[in-house]
Amino acid sequence: MTSTTVNTYTHSVTYVADNILKSLKDIVRMSGLNLNKLVTDWETNMRAIKTWLDTQDLKKVILEIFNPSTDELILRWDIDIDYGWSGDGSFWTDTEQLKYHILKAGVAPSDATYSILLDTKPGRPDVIGWGPGSLRNTDGLVRHSLGSTINHNGLGASAAYWRRA
Numbered sequence: 001m002t003s004t005t006v007n008t009y010t011h012s013v014t015y016v017a018d019n020i021l022k023s024l025k026d027i028v029r030m031s032g033l034n035l036n037k038l039v040t041d042w043e044t045n046m047r048a049i050k051t052w053l054d055t056q057d058l059k060k061v062i063l064e065i066f067n068p069s070t071d072e073l074i075l076r077w078d079i080d081i082d083y084g085w086s087g088d089g090s091f092w093t094d095t096e097q098l099k100y101h102i103l104k105a106g107v108a109p110s111d112a113t114y115s116i117l118l119d120t121k122p123g124r125p126d127v128i129g130w131g132p133g134s135l136r137n138t139d140g141l142v143r144h145s146l147g148s149t150i151n152h153n154g155l156g157a158s159a160a161y162w163r164r165a
Contacts, residue, residue, distance in 0.1 A: 031106075062119060
């Protein structure tokens with residue numbers, strides 16, 4: 001019985017990690033940003049997200065869209081992780097809700113760029129390609145919650161975005 005639970009949780013980790021990255025890809029593409037950085041770093045990002053979902057050390061995935069000249073945050077997307085493991089067999093990703101809110105948040109300026117940050121618990125295992133970082137200031141931005149976006153057997157994620165008031 002333990003091996004079934006572990007196998008199911010591993011499958012949930014893979015499903016949620018894959019759909020987090022697919023969601024980020026949709027956000028980047030629909031925001032008018034260049035996908036090259038995301039595609040180039042896909043395996044490194046996937047390795048970190050899967051590792052820290054598996055150890056339950058990942059708290060949040062953050063996509064910051066910012067002005068590279070001023071380093072000022074333009075828009076930010078948060079994907080908060082929920083470890084409400086239930087094993088009920090349900091799985092879904094609300095892509096329509098996400099697309100609606102990406103369009104609502106609007107297209108980024110043509111000179112904008114982005115970075116992906118992972119908020120983890122202290123003491124988490126190291127992952128090659130990842131190290132300490134810091135978030136840009138959200139002063140002047142308002143957070144809009146989308147609610148549950150991804151779920152697989154209770155391991156899930158809720159999305160939100162920050163934009164100018």
